[in-house]
Amino acid sequence: MSYSKPKFKEKYSNFINGKFVEPIGGQYFDNTSPIDNSLIAKYPRSQKEDVELALDAANAAKEAWGNTSATERATLLNKVADIIEANLEEFALVETCDNGKPIRETLNADVPLAVDHWRYFAACIRSEEGSATELDQNTLSMNIKEPLGVIGQIIPWNFPLLMLSWKLPPALVTGNCVVLKPAEQTPSSATLLMEKIADVFPPGVVNIVHGFGPEAGKPLASSSRVDKVAFTGETTTGQLIMQYASKNLNPVTMELGGKSPNVFFNSVMDADDAYLDKAIEGAVLFAFNQGEVCTCPSRILVQEDIYDAFMARVVERTNAIIQDNPYDINTMVGAQASNDQYQKIQSYFKIGKDEGAKVLTGGAANKLSGDLANGFYIKPTILEGHNKMRVFQEEIFGPVVCVTKFKDEAEAIEIANDTLYGLGAGVWTRDAHQLYQIPRAIKAGRVWVNCYHAYPAHAPFGGYKKSGFGRENHVMMLNYYRQTKNMLISYDKNKLGFF
Amino acid sequence: MMKRVTITKKAAKVLEQLKEKHGDLIFHQSGGCCDGSAPMILEKGDLYLDESDVLLGVVEGVNFYMNQDQFEYWKHTHLTIDITEGRGASFSLEIPLGLRFLIHSRLLTDKEDNFFNSKK
Numbered sequence: 001m002s003y004s005k006p007k008f009k010e011k012y013s014n015f016i017n018g019k020f021v022e023p024i025g026g027q028y029f030d031n032t033s034p035i036d037n038s039l040i041a042k043y044p045r046s047q048k049e050d051v052e053l054a055l056d057a058a059n060a061a062k063e064a065w066g067n068t069s070a071t072e073r074a075t076l077l078n079k080v081a082d083i084i085e086a087n088l089e090e091f092a093l094v095e096t097c098d099n100g101k102p103i104r105e106t107l108n109a110d111v112p113l114a115v116d117h118w119r120y121f122a123a124c125i126r127s128e129e130g131s132a133t134e135l136d137q138n139t140l141s142m143n144i145k146e147p148l149g150v151i152g153q154i155i156p157w158n159f160p161l162l163m164l165s166w167k168l169p170p171a172l173v174t175g176n177c178v179v180l181k182p183a184e185q186t187p188s189s190a191t192l193l194m195e196k197i198a199d200v201f202p203p204g205v206v207n208i209v210h211g212f213g214p215e216a217g218k219p220l221a222s223s224s225r226v227d228k229v230a231f232t233g234e235t236t237t238g239q240l241i242m243q244y245a246s247k248n249l250n251p252v253t254m255e256l257g258g259k260s261p262n263v264f265f266n267s268v269m270d271a272d273d274a275y276l277d278k279a280i281e282g283a284v285l286f287a288f289n290q291g292e293v294c295t296c297p298s299r300i301l302v303q304e305d306i307y308d309a310f311m312a313r314v315v316e317r318t319n320a321i322i323q324d325n326p327y328d329i330n331t332m333v334g335a336q337a338s339n340d341q342y343q344k345i346q347s348y349f350k351i352g353k354d355e356g357a358k359v360l361t362g363g364a365a366n367k368l369s370g371d372l373a374n375g376f377y378i379k380p381t382i383l384e385g386h387n388k389m390r391v392f393q394e395e396i397f398g399p400v401v402c403v404t405k406f407k408d409e410a411e412a413i414e415i416a417n418d419t420l421y422g423l424g425a426g427v428w429t430r431d432a433h434q435l436y437q438i439p440r441a442i443k444a445g446r447v448w449v450n451c452y453h454a455y456p457a458h459a460p461f462g463g464y465k466k467s468g469f470g471r472e473n474h475v476m477m478l479n480y481y482r483q484t485k486n487m488l489i490s491y492d493k494n495k496l497g498f499f
Numbered sequence: 500m501m502k503r504v505t506i507t508k509k510a511a512k513v514l515e516q517l518k519e520k521h522g523d524l525i526f527h528q529s530g531g532c533c534d535g536s537a538p539m540i541l542e543k544g545d546l547y548l549d550e551s552d553v554l555l556g557v558v559e560g561v562n563f564y565m566n567q568d569q570f571e572y573w574k575h576t577h578l579t580i581d582i583t584e585g586r587g588a589s590f591s592l593e594i595p596l597g598l599r600f601l602i603h604s605r606l607l608t609d610k611e612d613n614f615f616n617s618k619k
Contacts, residue, residue: 029597045595156533157588183533183588213590234535235566236527236546237589243547257532294532340585340599344537351576351604390604393572394536420530420568466530466568 018203061204100335253470258423295424422464
């Protein structure tokens, strides 16, 4: 079964104060599809004054929204979930068109997972409560959670609707108003969502401002009228956003990527069974979403005594990947999100080969035929080398994995942790001791054990080291968008006796 | 004079254009996800720099920096700044032009490696 490019309007607007609003300066940018480099539509090239307009709306709405009941807010989140679910195919098509990822994934992963995150946070807020402690016979300490106010959110282009659904629901359900800037590569699904849910929230509660990082992102991140900034992206911009936040003494959450190790111990090959099959797939998951995942398992570490046999199976499975038209339901790997990413990945092939890495498969762009010849396709690639090579240390953000071998547990841990980052990791073994001890020794915020690339709403996600700080998802996320009001109440009628 | 960092003519032209608009600039090599592993061009003074940022060289009067941790893995490579069509999602100043700076790398020659890395 094959789909085709969805229909778009000629141009779209920002969503501010419950209405679609043209950018004040009247400027737009062309948004293109990486599938064939064709035009999708024009989106607002917003400037500081557009961001200010959204901040006016959010600040005007925050008092009333912050005072709504948890029941009311949760009900609205559930309504959004129902609307996305009812339009699942439309969202999936728009996402595939804008990002280049295969329709198989948007239909079965991106959009259903987005729906679930809205529902999850609606459920969280209904089931949690504050705390009260009797500190002594006459003194009660009550902790009431209060919203921060207005949140600025800057989201990436690799999972546009899902990343929006990681960030928006927890901020909204805790009583905050939001100004969100989608990535300029992928503004479409956020816009479609606003079209579908325009009347769900009171005006000013959700605001979407499109535009470029230096023109719209920077004024949002540096504004003294936001109470928190949440960012997913790269390290230099992350540092800049933290600097701006420091001027306003605002909290920030940073998710800045990784170079995640996927570690395979020799016991995975003890039998040729369903588990080994799963482990091989686990290694090939580097190609999932074209490798454009912050937790891409981009380093495979294999114990030396199974290295040749295991890698033969991994190469075979990688070679069986179908890379074709992303609208085709059989396609497993689609297009990279933009030309600059496409060029960057190829520049890493060159330095990888220069440094002596051996190409086990792939290692080049994939020129598809017809309209797709203008798209940005990279062959799923396995490079063999050692951990000090640049291709082992830098996030390539493509369907590219670097593989090396290790002798024993100590060396596996050493190589796994020899990276600036610490976002994700995978550990594969049939040994019950390794199952626990190795994940504990790896310095990463999420260690998948005998699985990889699962992102349930009820599991916290975030980085160690240069991968950032703060967590997303899980009920703990609610407190990243709140402060604690402590009420210390005395029921003692007698004075202290000091004065 | 040996250099660790050079720039293509095409990229230098864009750099000139940005200097006219924004004044003094710096490059900072980013890491991490999405638009990471690419150089960011920023107004001088915007990004807080200290001794943990290594100055790799100067191109067209613009300093090129990288964090020390990252430099450890890059110090044996020569970098050429190029420009390509594209759309980054960072705060880098060329993005509104529909262009993106990009790094091409090669290994330093033995002579270059001696010059840059054996002095210390």
